[in-house]
Amino acid sequence: MLADIEELVTCESPSTDLAAVAASADVVARVGTRRLGVAPERIVLDGWTHLRWRFGEGAARVLLLGHHDTVWPLGSLATHPFDVTDGILRGPGCFDMKTGVVMAFHAIAALPDRTGVTLLVTGDEELGSHSSRALIEAEAEGCAGALVLEASADGGALKTERKGVSLYRVRVHGLAAHAGLEPERGINAAVELAHQILAVNELGDPALGTTVTPTLMSAGTTTNTVPAAGEFAVDVRARTVAEQERVDKAMHALTPVLGNARLEVTGGPNRPPLEAAASAELFALATELSPEPLSSASVGGAxxxxxxxxxxxxTLDGLGAVGGGAHADNEHVIVSALPGRTALVSALVRELLAGRTNPAATSRRRRP
Incomplete structure (x- = not known):
């Protein structure tokens, strides 16, 4: 497993570099073919390369999910080389989530019968999975369960709840004027932005775990000109579809404060929440199968x-590497946890293939 992880980690794959993602897909396909004995289908959507292994002729019953793209730019290996020292594995993307991809290979390889299993490894997850979303949903449709090999939460906890994500851009259209000679003739987009940022900031609900965060902002062209235009981005995280829809309605209902200013709000829900009810049955099954006590966590990341x-x-998430430091200089994986965690994934797949869950028991809901 360590050799396979090294092979993946030492092929850098920043999500925004389509050539790098394609090269990484070649490596993932090579390692997966070596472990599983069959080559994957290579699926290129909008330039991003995804890989799919399907086992058996019938409909899929279990979907394993992972991604091979990372947030690390080309050249990161020079400053963050692959290394295993004192039981700690390091390298860009090792925790999020190339180790999880290798774990999926080994978990499937250990199955006595793979019929009904699909493994999907995408190449644009870190960007929001814009090209792969429809593919993911199509592969999951009708499955008894989806097992996500993303890295664990702190202490190895499984991720049983993830907030949904909504992304917005608020644009202000004002009117330019000379800031010294006749500022009153302008419509100051920066001032309107300030009003809107304060309004947006009030849409969060800490009691419900809903965060609405204005982020990147820009306005104006020169220091002596009333800004004619400006914009800011908004990141929304919500635990429930109801909260996601409430904020979406409020965002699109924003109105200008300054006379004759004009607002343009674009965007909306990017990912629905993974609510606790969606993972409860699978977490209970994992707890039953694991020889070690398992903990669960609710996280803001999607x-x-x-x-x-x-x-x-x-859906059960966080089944991948145990470690920490995702997207950070201290990204690492605890090597001793790899065998047991991989065996748990394999056991979950076996039980799901044997019919331990009832997909009809979960009401189906379309994305917001």
Whole structure:
């Protein structure tokens, strides 16, 4: 497993570099073919390369999900080389989530019968899975369960709840004027932005775990000109579809404060929530199968598991590497946890193939 992880980690794959993602897909396909004995289908959507292994002729019953793209730019290996020292594995993307991809290979390879299993490894997850979302949902449709090999939460906890994500851009259209000679003749887009940022900031609900965060902002062209235009981005995280829809309605209902200013609000829900009910049955099964006590966690970050849960498929996330430091200089994986965690994934797949869950018991819901 360590050799396979090294092979993946040492092929850098920043999501925004389509050539790098394609090269990484070649490596993932090579390693997966070596472990599984069959080559994957290579699926290129909008330039991003995804890989799919399907086993058996009938409909899929279990979907394993992972991604091979990372947030790390080309050249990161020079400053963050692959290394295993004192039981700790390091390298860009090792925790999020190339180790999880290798774990999926080994978990499937250990199955006595793979019929009904699909493994999907996408190449644009870190960008929001814009090209792969429909593919993910199509592969998950009708499955008894989706197992997401994303990295664990702190202490190895499984991720049983993920917030949904909505992304917006608020644009202000004002009117330019000379800031010294006749500022009153302008419509100051920066001032309007300030009003809107304060309004947006009030849409969060800490009691419900809903965060609405204005982020990147820009306005104006020169220091002596009343800004004629400006914009800011908004990041929304919500635990429930109801909260996601409430904020979406409020965002699109924003109105200008300054006379004759004009607002343009674009965007909306990017990923539905992975609500606790979607993971409860699978977490109970994992707890029963694991020889070690398992813990669960609710996290703000989203994954492709949000999509599978969003269409009503039972979903359990965080089954991948145990470690920490995702997207950070201290990204690492605890080597001793790899065998047991991989065996748990394999056991979950076996039980799901044997019919341990009932997909009809979960009401199906279309994405918001």
């Amino acid at each position: 994954s492709d598991g949000n999509f599978t849960a969003g269409i009503g498929v039972p």
